[in-house]
Amino acid sequence: MLEEADLRPHQRRDWLTPAPADPAVFAAQVQTGCDAYAQAPTFQAQGGHLVSCDELTGSQALERAAPILPLRPGRVERREFEDIRHGTQCLIATFDVATGRVVSPSIGSTRTDADFAAHIDQTVATDPDAAWVFVVDNLDTHQSESLVRLVLARCDLALDPQTLGVKEQSGMLRSMATRAASLTDPAHKIRFIYTPKHCSWLNQVEIWFSLLVRKLLRRASFTSTDDLRDRILACITYFNRTTAKPFAWTYSGRPLAA
Numbered sequence: 001m002l003e004e005a006d007l008r009p010h011q012r013r014d015w016l017t018p019a020p021a022d023p024a025v026f027a028a029q030v031q032t033g034c035d036a037y038a039q040a041p042t043f044q045a046q047g048g049h050l051v052s053c054d055e056l057t058g059s060q061a062l063e064r065a066a067p068i069l070p071l072r073p074g075r076v077e078r079r080e081f082e083d084i085r086h087g088t089q090c091l092i093a094t095f096d097v098a099t100g101r102v103v104s105p106s107i108g109s110t111r112t113d114a115d116f117a118a119h120i121d122q123t124v125a126t127d128p129d130a131a132w133v134f135v136v137d138n139l140d141t142h143q144s145e146s147l148v149r150l151v152l153a154r155c156d157l158a159l160d161p162q163t164l165g166v167k168e169q170s171g172m173l174r175s176m177a178t179r180a181a182s183l184t185d186p187a188h189k190i191r192f193i194y195t196p197k198h199c200s201w202l203n204q205v206e207i208w209f210s211l212l213v214r215k216l217l218r219r220a221s222f223t224s225t226d227d228l229r230d231r232i233l234a235c236i237t238y239f240n241r242t243t244a245k246p247f248a249w250t251y252s253g254r255p256l257a258a
Contacts, residue, residue, distance in 0.1 A: 020196060029196045031253040033135060036193055037097055037204070038252070044098035048131035051103060051123070052204040053094045055111050055139075056212070061086035061228040064221040087225045091212075091232060092119040094134070095205040100244040102208065102236045107229045113144035121150055124190060128154075132190045135204070138197055143176045148183060155189045204247055211239075 002009065020026030040050040066080035092106040092115065104126055106119040124132055136142045145167050152159060165171015165178075172182050183192040195202040216235050222228040 026196050027253070029194065030199070030202065033193055033195055033202050034249075034251060034253040036133060036135065037249045040097040040246075043131075043133070046131075048133065049103075049127065050097045050133045050135070051094045052097055052135045052206075053092070053120075053123075054137060054200075054203055054205045054209070055116070056091040056093065056209045057111055058088050059091060059217055059228065059232070060088050061222040061225045063223050068219075068221065083221075086222065086228075089225055089228055089232075090115075092116060093205055093208065093236075094119070094123050095208050097135075097204055097249075098246060100246040101240045102244070105233065105236055107232060109225070111141065113141040113146045116141045117144065117146040117150045120147065120190075121154070124154055133193060134191075135193045135195065135202075137195050137200060137203060140176060142192070142194070143180045143183060145173050145179065148173060148179050151183060151188060151190045157188070204249065207247055 036050055043050050063084040063086060064080050065082045065084060068080075069078040071077040087109070089107050089109060090111040092111070094103045094105070095101075096103050104119070104123045106115065106122065108115060120134065141147075152164075159172070163171055165173045167173045168175070172178055180192075180194065182188075184194065185191060200206050212232070212235065216231065220231065222231065
């Protein structure tokens, strides 16, 4: 009966409906991101890079207490319930929207503002003379003092101390809002586009993270954090060599149907 009615009571899918304080600002942010994705091939042809960047946190190095028994005719794959926990790692990945490749991944035990700024620095270093546009979410480490100073240095912009200011006190560094204003400045060779809050689905690297989880992390067994890190990097290398291609992004910024 359930099959005939196409009902799946054992499954569910969660969602979160954003409730923006200013719908007009929200719509403009969504449209900016979608327009950037649409222009990515042209931007690449002009020598620039439109990339999507975020962290995949808490990836666990879990080792199965007994070997996994593979599937065979009439029997599903079987795994020992208990596992050995070796710790976690954080992957910071940058997804090139025009090519579908993952650029200069970073893996470590923390995800501080210094970690994120260092990842942006090593990403830009792969093509230091090019223009870079990073699509990111509103995490505070994505609007940090370290990131502002890095971007200004990479863009060869030397500001006087009064204009630059002091964090939580004055100038460009005073607050997340003032730092974000600097980081989104279209005049900069390196700039950022921020997705609205609760809109991770607008960040294309999240789609790639879901592929990594399904293809590697969900079913693997890791003997250490080093093993986890090495296999993630090997997976990225294999993906870039054999599978990478741009996602077919069809959402154009119009309101979603109810």
